[in-house]
Amino acid sequence: MTDTSTPPASDASAPEAVTEASAAADASTEASAEAPAEAKKSESVASDSDLFRQSEIAADYVEGLLDILDYDGDIDELVSAGRPMVEVVGGRLQPLVGQRGATLEALQELTRLAIFRATGSPSRLLLDIGGYRAARRKELAAVARNAVEKVKEHGEAVRLEPMSAFERKCVHDVVNAIPGVQSESEGVEPNRRIVVRVAE
Structure with a gap:
């Protein structure tokens, strides 16, 4: 062993x-x-x-x-x-x-x-x-929903602050579960971030 x-x-x-x-x-x-x-x-x-x-x-x-x-x-x-x-x-x-x-x-x-x-x-x-990650997931879910609301209200893409791969995954999961919007990552580490926009 x-x-x-x-x-x-x-x-x-x-x-x-x-x-x-x-x-x-x-x-x-x-x-x-x-x-x-x-x-x-x-x-x-x-x-x-x-x-x-x-x-x-x-x-x-x-x-x-x-x-x-x-x-x-x-x-x-x-x-x-x-x-x-x-x-x-x-x-x-x-x-x-x-x-x-x-x-x-x-x-x-x-x-x-x-x-x-x-x-x-x-x-x-x-x-x-x-319990940091569990608490962070809740925070990121709120961030994701807020971004979705802005996208639906104004129709313009919203760029979030740079996040780790774990944080981006949490946001992707929330956004992708909501009809009419989509998310994608852009940039390179450590400044890689998520963009939320109207679904194509």
């Missing part, structure tokens, strides 16, 4: 490889929000057992990080919506989230690297700490 309870030793090529693979996985996740249902059905997905194995590796790795950083938290590992997830619940976890989730995103990339090193495959693991 691969030991992922402690952060991996420095390896110049591995972080670069997993960053590129992780970016591709995030792009695929975001793109799937805009893809037709037929295309989604045709996508090959890992088995639930593979996904749960990824969540187990991630949970072990996160537990090791918490021990090193001297943070306490309960760790839940699960598979949701076809992707592995790890949720950390507890008090005094805000520093691990950071401003607008920046630290959380960095920890997620490190955890995906742990999975990559253990399995040799990129992962779409979603890491949540202190």
Whole structure:
């Protein structure tokens, strides 16, 4: 069994490889929000057992990080919506989230690297700490609905502020569920943003 309870030793090529693979996985996740249902059905997905194995590796790795950083938290590992997830619940976890989730995103990339090193495959693991992502989803749903209202009222496209792949996916999901409007992403990271406009 691969030991992922402690952060991996420095390896110049591995972080670069997993960053590129992780970016591709995030792009695929975001793109799937805009893809037709037929295309989604045709996508090959890992088995639930593979996904749960990824969540187990991630949970072990996160537990090791918490021990090193001297943070306490309960760790839940699960598979949701076809992707592995790890949720950390507890008090005094805000520093691990950071401003607008920046630290959380960095920890997620490190955890995906742990999975990559253990399995040799990129992962779409979603890491949540202190319920940040659930709360952020609600905020982004409100942002998306507000943009839709403006588009329907004025007929002009609305450009939102730059967002992470996770945040863009949340907005795409809300907009694409509303008839008469559509969303698409433009620009490059870290300034990639969503444009909401009248459906063509």
